[in-house]
Every structure is written in structure tokens, then in C-alpha cells.
Amino acid sequence: MSLAASQASAATISGTVSFLPGGSPAPDYTQFRITAPSTDQSEFGPQSNARVDKDGHFSIGGVSAGAHLIRPSNGSRTWVLKSVTAGDRDVTDVPFQVRSGENLTHVAVVFTDKQSEINGTLTTENGTPVPEYTVLAFPADSTLWRPQSRQIATARPDQTGKYRIRGLPPGDYYLATVDPSQQGEWFEPAYLDEHRAGAARLALTEGDVKTKDFKVSLK
Numbered sequence: 001m002s003l004a005a006s007q008a009s010a011a012t013i014s015g016t017v018s019f020l021p022g023g024s025p026a027p028d029y030t031q032f033r034i035t036a037p038s039t040d041q042s043e044f045g046p047q048s049n050a051r052v053d054k055d056g057h058f059s060i061g062g063v064s065a066g067a068h069l070i071r072p073s074n075g076s077r078t079w080v081l082k083s084v085t086a087g088d089r090d091v092t093d094v095p096f097q098v099r100s101g102e103n104l105t106h107v108a109v110v111f112t113d114k115q116s117e118i119n120g121t122l123t124t125e126n127g128t129p130v131p132e133y134t135v136l137a138f139p140a141d142s143t144l145w146r147p148q149s150r151q152i153a154t155a156r157p158d159q160t161g162k163y164r165i166r167g168l169p170p171g172d173y174y175l176a177t178v179d180p181s182q183q184g185e186w187f188e189p190a191y192l193d194e195h196r197a198g199a200a201r202l203a204l205t206e207g208d209v210k211t212k213d214f215k216v217s218l219k
Contacts, residue, residue: 009100013070014059015086015107017052022113024078033073034058034109037148039095040066049073058109065102067095069148070109080167081150082112093150093169114207119164122157122177122214129161130216134180137165138192140172140201145189152187156180170206174199177214 013036019026035049050060070084070091084092085108098104118137122130139151150169157163176199178186185191202210 011063011098011102012061013063013104017056017109020112024113027076029056030054031074035071035073036060036063036068038066038068063098065100068098069095078113079111080115083110115167116204117166117209120211120213121161122216123161125215131157131159133177135163136176136178137173145192147187170204172203174201175212
């Protein structure tokens with residue numbers, strides 16, 4: 001396909017960004033980018049994205065046909081994604097189909113400052129910190145076991161064995177300690193299923209702070 005033909009068949013996604021009232025002042029809209037990553041694993045390279053303008057609007061051009069998600073990209077540690085709607089459809093965690101040449105409008109991206117947090121320690125039975133492991137959080141709902149899932153997150157402990165995972169959406173989760181060298185497998189359903197049996201389980205609501213300590217046996 002020629003470059004001109006490819007550009008002609010590309011779609012556009014546009015909409016608005018907003019911040020729910022909370023305990024933090026709303027940030028500068030222009031600090032945020034909105035991306036439309038493809039969920040087609042055969043598609044590589046840079047993902048289409050756009051910077052939000054000062055009035056909270058964005059327009060992402062050059063979007064390929066196929067299944068996509070909407071994801072924010074920003075440097076804020078305070079604000080996290082709460083929801084994405086396309087018209088009357090909730091597409092926060094559901095890939096949606098984009099047709100060739102389509103102009104998809106009225107996409108609403110909403111942020112909240114009510115972040116969840118899971119914290120704790122990794123130590124041996126005698127209290128020695130174990131910083132060489134990773135804590136993996138993944139959802140109990142296996143339909144969310146896929147690349148780019150907001151519900152899958154990891155944290156490496158510091159030298160005192162303390163870890164913290166922030167920003168997971170509300171839901172039920174498994175927590176497991178894993179080898180950090182296996183990071184390429186963290187989104188693989190077979191890998192997650194393997195670690196489900198021995199994992200801890202906890203529920204998160206919006207803004208929840210939960211503590212889970214792990215005792216690790218070093219072999």
C-alpha cells in the first residue's frame with residue numbers, strides 16, 4: 001500500500017479529557033498525551049497518540065483499522081485513569097473496533113486522584129529483606145489477562161524489602177512473588193494461571209490502601 005493510500009485509510013479518534021473533583025488541583029491538560037494502542041499483537045512500532053490541548057481536547061490521527069484501546073500517557077503520579085467512554089459505550093478495558101477511514105468522535109477520558117495502593121514487605125522468615133524478587137498483581141478475572149491490561153502491575157522492593165503498587169483499578173486481585181527475569185511472561189495467561197494457586201488474594205475499592213507482607217524462602 002502506498003503512503004498516500006495508507007494515510008487515506010487511517011482513522012481519527014477525538015474527544016475530551018476531564019478530572020473528577022478530588023483532593024488535588026486539576027493539572028495542566030497539556031501535560032497529558034492520549035494514545036490508541038492496537039491490541040493486534042502483529043502490529044509493531046510507535047502507537048498513534050496526541051497531546052491534549054489547553055481546553056482538554058485531543059485528536060489522534062493515523063489510527064490503523066482494527067481493535068484498539070485508549071490509554072493516557074503522562075508524568076502525573078497523582079491522577080490515574082478512571083474511565084473511557086465512546087458515546088454511550090464503556091471502553092475503558094474493552095478493545096473496540098476502528099474501521100478504515102473512520103472519524104470516531106465523542107470519546108471521553110476521565111481521571112481520578114483516588115488511587116488505590118498495595119504495600120508491604122518481602123522478607124525471609126527471620127526478617128531479612130529480599131529485594132531480588134518482584135511482586136506481581138493480576139486480576140482474578142482471567143478475561144483481563146492480556147497485554148496492556150491496567151489490572152496487571154509489578155513492583156520491585158527497595159533494599160529494605162518494602163514495595164508499593166499504586167493505581168490499580170477497583171477489583172479482586174491475586175498477589176504473587178515472582179522472578180523479575182520472567183517479566184516478558186507477566187501478561188501471558190498460562191503464566192498467570194500457573195501462579196494463581198499459591199497467590200494471596202485481596203479486593204480493592206477506589207482509593208483503598210491494603211498491606212500484604214510476604215515471607216520468602218530462599219533456595
